Amino acid sequence: MISPKSIEPAAGRTRMEDIARLAGVSVSTVSRALAGSPRVTGDTKERIEAAVRQTGYVVNQVAQGLRLQRSRQLLVLLPTIANPFFAEVVQGIEEAAGAAGYGVLVGSTEGDPAREAVLARQLLTGVVDGLVLLTGRIPTGLDVGALAGQVVAVSETIEGADLPTVSIDNTAAALDAVNHLIALGHRRIAHIAGPPRNVLTAQRIAGWRAAVGGEIAPVFGDFTMTSGEAAMASLLARSPRPTAVFCANDEMAIGAIKAARDAGLRVPEDLAVIGFDDISFAAFTYPPLTTIRQPRRSFGAAAVAALLDGHPPPNLAYTLITRASTARPGL
Amino acid sequence: MISPKSIEPAAGRTRMEDIARLAGVSVSTVSRALAGSPRVTGDTKERIEAAVRQTGYVVNQVAQGLRLQRSRQLLVLLPTIANPFFAEVVQGIEEAAGAAGYGVLVGSTEGDPAREAVLARQLLTGVVDGLVLLTGRIPTGLDVGALAGQVVAVSETIEGADLPTVSIDNTAAALDAVNHLIALGHRRIAHIAGPPRNVLTAQRIAGWRAAVGGEIAPVFGDFTMTSGEAAMASLLARSPRPTAVFCANDEMAIGAIKAARDAGLRVPEDLAVIGFDDISFAAFTYPPLTTIRQPRRSFGAAAVAALLDGHPPPNLAYTLITRASTARPGL
DNA sequence: CTGAAAGCGCTAACAG
DNA sequence: CTGTTAGCGCTTTCAG
Numbered sequence: 001m002i003s004p005k006s007i008e009p010a011a012g013r014t015r016m017e018d019i020a021r022l023a024g025v026s027v028s029t030v031s032r033a034l035a036g037s038p039r040v041t042g043d044t045k046e047r048i049e050a051a052v053r054q055t056g057y058v059v060n061q062v063a064q065g066l067r068l069q070r071s072r073q074l075l076v077l078l079p080t081i082a083n084p085f086f087a088e089v090v091q092g093i094e095e096a097a098g099a100a101g102y103g104v105l106v107g108s109t110e111g112d113p114a115r116e117a118v119l120a121r122q123l124l125t126g127v128v129d130g131l132v133l134l135t136g137r138i139p140t141g142l143d144v145g146a147l148a149g150q151v152v153a154v155s156e157t158i159e160g161a162d163l164p165t166v167s168i169d170n171t172a173a174a175l176d177a178v179n180h181l182i183a184l185g186h187r188r189i190a191h192i193a194g195p196p197r198n199v200l201t202a203q204r205i206a207g208w209r210a211a212v213g214g215e216i217a218p219v220f221g222d223f224t225m226t227s228g229e230a231a232m233a234s235l236l237a238r239s240p241r242p243t244a245v246f247c248a249n250d251e252m253a254i255g256a257i258k259a260a261r262d263a264g265l266r267v268p269e270d271l272a273v274i275g276f277d278d279i280s281f282a283a284f285t286y287p288p289l290t291t292i293r294q295p296r297r298s299f300g301a302a303a304v305a306a307l308l309d310g311h312p313p314p315n316l317a318y319t320l321i322t323r324a325s326t327a328r329p330g331l
Numbered sequence: 332m333i334s335p336k337s338i339e340p341a342a343g344r345t346r347m348e349d350i351a352r353l354a355g356v357s358v359s360t361v362s363r364a365l366a367g368s369p370r371v372t373g374d375t376k377e378r379i380e381a382a383v384r385q386t387g388y389v390v391n392q393v394a395q396g397l398r399l400q401r402s403r404q405l406l407v408l409l410p411t412i413a414n415p416f417f418a419e420v421v422q423g424i425e426e427a428a429g430a431a432g433y434g435v436l437v438g439s440t441e442g443d444p445a446r447e448a449v450l451a452r453q454l455l456t457g458v459v460d461g462l463v464l465l466t467g468r469i470p471t472g473l474d475v476g477a478l479a480g481q482v483v484a485v486s487e488t489i490e491g492a493d494l495p496t497v498s499i500d501n502t503a504a505a506l507d508a509v510n511h512l513i514a515l516g517h518r519r520i521a522h523i524a525g526p527p528r529n530v531l532t533a534q535r536i537a538g539w540r541a542a543v544g545g546e547i548a549p550v551f552g553d554f555t556m557t558s559g560e561a562a563m564a565s566l567l568a569r570s571p572r573p574t575a576v577f578c579a580n581d582e583m584a585i586g587a588i589k590a591a592r593d594a595g596l597r598v599p600e601d602l603a604v605i606g607f608d609d610i611s612f613a614a615f616t617y618p619p620l621t622t623i624r625q626p627r628r629s630f631g632a633a634a635v636a637a638l639l640d641g642h643p644p645p646n647l648a649y650t651l652i653t654r655a656s657t658a659r660p661g662l
Numbered sequence: 663c664t665g666a667a668a669g670c671g672c673t674a675a676c677a678g
Numbered sequence: 679c680t681g682t683t684a685g686c687g688c689t690t691t692c693a694g
Contacts (some may be wrong), residue, residue: 394671
């Protein structure tokens with residue numbers, strides 16, 4: 001059990017002072033030696049290193065953080081870690097952050113603005129040095145202007161905020177996806193979109209509209225498999241029925257395929273389906289899912305580079321991955 | 332960009348001292364008021380609260396952590412956050428931890444023992460108060476004996492370590508899964524196991540063996556879809572071919588179904604498949620996957636309860652979820 | 663090349 | 679009910 005009622009400061013842990021005593025020097029010297037200062041050399045340095053090895057000493061990062069005013073931790077805020085897309089971006093962030101000596105805190109907010117705000121405040125209290133937003137919005141109460149360079153948006157652009165953003169060109173990618181269907185001969189191409197009032201939703205709708213022309217209404221989902229299934233069910237009631245559907249993410253595409261099959265349709269013969277993201281499951285659906293691959297690990301790496309090195313985040317490249325869920329209509 | 336070369340201590344952030352000045356009291360009084368001490372009341376309390384609201388002050392958790400010798404952060408160590416099973420356990424941990432005012436650090440170690448060790452040391456340096464191990468092993472260099480009450484294992488029991496562990500009875504669950512197949516009439520039931528030398532692997536093999544009897548060899552995978560696909564391919568070369576296969580997790584089951592279908596077999600008519608975990612994708616495979624549901628959110632909640640309140644973690648209940656991937660043989 | 667001392671922002675005796 | 683003071687463990691001037 002953590003935090004017993006009686007707190008024993010320093011609970012027996014080795015401190016720098018102990019190392020100093022063992023090595024017969026002062027704490028300043030130990031501190032310098034550990035920081036790799038060239039001012040500590042030879043025998044002194046070796047004695048200190050020996051003491052560290054012997055005791056298994058590790059510097060207290062909390063004390064160090066207080067003194068240095070930096071924690072070497074990053075906070076990632078995202079809607080849900082259960083979505084493989086986000087999970088893989090987090091992997092990329094972790095890798096890059098870890099390589100730079102930074103740790104990663106994950107806040108899975110379930111879309112709750114209150115929870116987002118609470119977590120984001122960690123940034124203001126010294127617990128983390130930087131914030132990666134995968135939520136598509138600024139946590140309430142956070143003054144991003146004053147936090148310049150400490151906040152980066154990933155995947156979703158945040159409107160009205162002048163934030164460095166790591167993303168792909170979603171409109172162009174959606175256009176490419178739909179053009180793939182058009183090239184196969186499809187003309188009635190429906191769209192299962194993300195939630196209304198979401199930037200990605202708008203961008204992908206724009207790409208779809210640009211390709212299909214006209215004013216057909218998309219069906220809105222919420223990026224879950226269940227919502228894709230429901231959306232597809234409603235599309236199947238349309239007449240004439242679409243011959244193809246472009247889904248704003250892979251999970252909704254997986255739901256859509258299930259709905260189509262449950263309605264007795266064959267994919268891709270009766271209905272072609274294309275997704276977005278290329279999560280690992282996309283290659284294992286039946287039929288395997290044609291989709292747009294987003295470079296998720298690179299998203300993470302670019303976000304960390306933006307935070308730690310100030311690199312302006314690039315617009316990354318996406319790829320159309322052609323699998324068996326799309327084919328010529330009525331084949 | 333984080334950490335400019337010139338560090339400005341206290342970089343303009345509101346400190347408790349500022350609140351004290353605004354409210355016309357001392358910092359001790361502010362500290363007490365913020366901690367909800369009954370010793371600060373009436374007008375004083377209100378002036379302090381007003382100052383806090385006005386400035387948007389948030390206490391510096393690093394300084395607080397140093398003083399209190401506790402960080403209100405938990406570290407979760409896991410093989411890969413990209414696996415939905417782990418992701419959902421993390422959600423459960425986050426929920427429970429968040430409700431108790433704790434934050435969650437995630438270390439996705441990709442099975443790298445060195446990375447595990449480095450991350451686990453955070454526990455020793457005051458960055459986190461507790462450690463949740465989903466990795467099935469003690470990070471090297473960590474003296475769990477000395478850290479009693481600060482470490483809990485989840486999902487995988489750690490052999491030779493006397494650790495509180497949150498899990499299900501994996502052997503019994505595997506037995507139930509295979510008995511489901513036997514009840515359907517299957518007799519040649521193969522097993523796609525997890526990686527060798529893994530406790531879960533051993534337990535699930537034991538349950539399978541108890542049900543099928545005999546000494547058939549399992550095929551080993553590594554819990555990924557790709558490995559399940561490869562394992563199934565090798566099983567299909569056996570003669571006589573199994574009529575059913577019990578997979579040690581859902582992802583390998585998804586891979587196995589793909590391999591079976593690619594080989595021209597129908598699931599479940601020619602081959603029944605049962606998985607383990609009931610990740611969200613299991614309900615959306617084709618055919619939908621029969622599986623053993625593990626209560627992942629509860630795993631997380633129980634782990635946090637063990638750490639924070641010292642509750643001994645219970646063995647949780649699992650459920651057989653019957654879907655369409657299993658049926659009578661040769662139907 | 664090394665040490666003494668100050669201080670990061672906070673909490674908790676201890677006095678009053 | 680409130681303030682003074684010491685100190686959590688570390689880094690970094692400033693002296694020597």
